[in-house]
Amino acid sequence: xxxxxxxxxxxxxxxxxxxxxxxxxxxxxxxxxxxxxxxxxxxxxxxxxxxxxxxxxxxxxxxxxxxxxxxxxxxxxxxxxxxxxxxxxxxxxxxxxxxxxxxxxxxxxxxxxxxxxxxxxxxxxxxxxxxxxxxxxxxxxxxxxxxxxx
Amino acid sequence: xxxxxxxxxxxxxxxxxxxxxxxxxxxxxxxxxxxxxxxxxxxxxxxxxxxxxxxxxxxxxxxxxxxxxxxxxxxxxxxxxxxxxxxxxxxxxxxxxxxxxxxxxxxxxxxxxxxxxxxxxxxxxxxxxxxxxxxxxxxxxxxxxxxxxxxxxxxxxxxxxxxxxxxxxxxxxxxxxxxxxxxxxxxxxxxxxxxx
Ligand SMILES: [Zn+2]
Numbered sequence: 178x179x180x181x182x183x184x185x186x187x188x189x190x191x192x193x194x195x196x197x198x199x200x201x202x203x204x205x206x207x208x209x210x211x212x213x214x215x216x217x218x219x220x221x222x223x224x225x226x227x228x229x230x231x232x233x234x235x236x237x238x239x240x241x242x243x244x245x246x247x248x249x250x251x252x253x254x255x256x257x258x259x260x261x262x263x264x265x266x267x268x269x270x271x272x273x274x275x276x277x278x279x280x281x282x283x284x285x286x287x288x289x290x291x292x293x294x295x296x297x298x299x300x301x302x303x304x305x306x307x308x309x310x311x312x313x314x315x316x317x318x319x320x321x322x323x324x325x326x327x
Numbered sequence: 328x329x330x331x332x333x334x335x336x337x338x339x340x341x342x343x344x345x346x347x348x349x350x351x352x353x354x355x356x357x358x359x360x361x362x363x364x365x366x367x368x369x370x371x372x373x374x375x376x377x378x379x380x381x382x383x384x385x386x387x388x389x390x391x392x393x394x395x396x397x398x399x400x401x402x403x404x405x406x407x408x409x410x411x412x413x414x415x416x417x418x419x420x421x422x423x424x425x426x427x428x429x430x431x432x433x434x435x436x437x438x439x440x441x442x443x444x445x446x447x448x449x450x451x452x453x454x455x456x457x458x459x460x461x462x463x464x465x466x467x468x469x470x471x472x473x474x475x476x477x478x479x480x481x482x483x484x485x486x487x488x489x490x491x492x493x494x495x496x497x498x499x500x501x502x503x504x505x506x507x508x509x510x511x512x513x514x515x516x517x518x519x520x521x522x523x
Pocket of ligand 1: 207212213
């Protein structure tokens with residue numbers, strides 16, 4: 178009955194009619210004589226049926242406008258996501274710029290370079306999870322990262 | 328193919344913007360369905376959709392117009408989704424190894440989002456199926472969703488997932504088996520007879 182193993186591995190393609198007529202004929206013949214393969218076929222067919230009849234999910238009313246705003250502006254607005262803020266690549270760049278500006282401010286205030294924190298160190302300490310910037314994947318940052326000095 | 332690539336590449340930005348805007352308006356509902364089924368919750372689906380269109384627009388000059396726009400879009404979406412799943416599973420591994428709930432783990436964001444996903448899924452009507460999808464191997468899940476929810480052919484899915492038809496065939500089969508086994512174990516009444 179090692180044939181059953183081969184037949185079972187082809188059942189999904191059979192359900193999707195993604196095979197040659199010859200293969201489909203073999204499977205049809207086998208199923209009509211083998212209870213185990215017939216049961217597997219019925220169950221897989223049910224899975225496909227359930228998925229293809231799932232109700233459509235309605236996007237929120239303003240989603241398209243929000244997406245458009247993000248796509249067509251150079252500085253996309255961050256989307257609030259769970260505990261952290263999801264920042265896009267250009268937003269992350271803006272954050273780095275702010276960090277740099279803050280460093281300059283500290284430098285001016287302390288009247289020297291003693292208080293200067295290297296940008297790399299600052300990012301490494303403050304950013305919890307840094308995404309892949311080159312790919313533009315979301316970068317997670319703690320909410321209080323940009324909290325302003327007094 | 329090359330001609331259309333050159334054609335779309337040579338289009339000036341002011342011409343490409345309205346074209347992209349129209350393609351976006353025409354495709355976003357369908358794309359949202361995909362994003363929702365991939366991610367299992369609205370918040371992540373919106374993030375994924377957002378990210379997909381941002382990247383699609385950035386690389387719109389590379390879009391080959393002989394390919395349906397949604398196929399090209401899904402290719403971008405599947406890549407982003409796979410990246411993010413891998414990243415999250417890496418974070419969860421770190422969190423199990425190093426995380427300390429007493430002291431407040433540095434990696435708690437990943438874990439919390441996992442719990443949040445579960446909560447949001449639980450609120451929806453098609454909970455068993457969405458949880459089953461969520462439990463699947465990401466590559467299997469995406470192949471099954473593209474085939475059964477979007478109704479794509481194996482060849483189209485191979486194009487989207489940048490793989491062979493044979494691999495698609497195997498992913499879909501293994502994905503449906505995972506789903507069947509999950510439903511039989513967790514929701515025994517959720518696989519009713521198909522009448523037709
Ligand atoms: Zn058999």
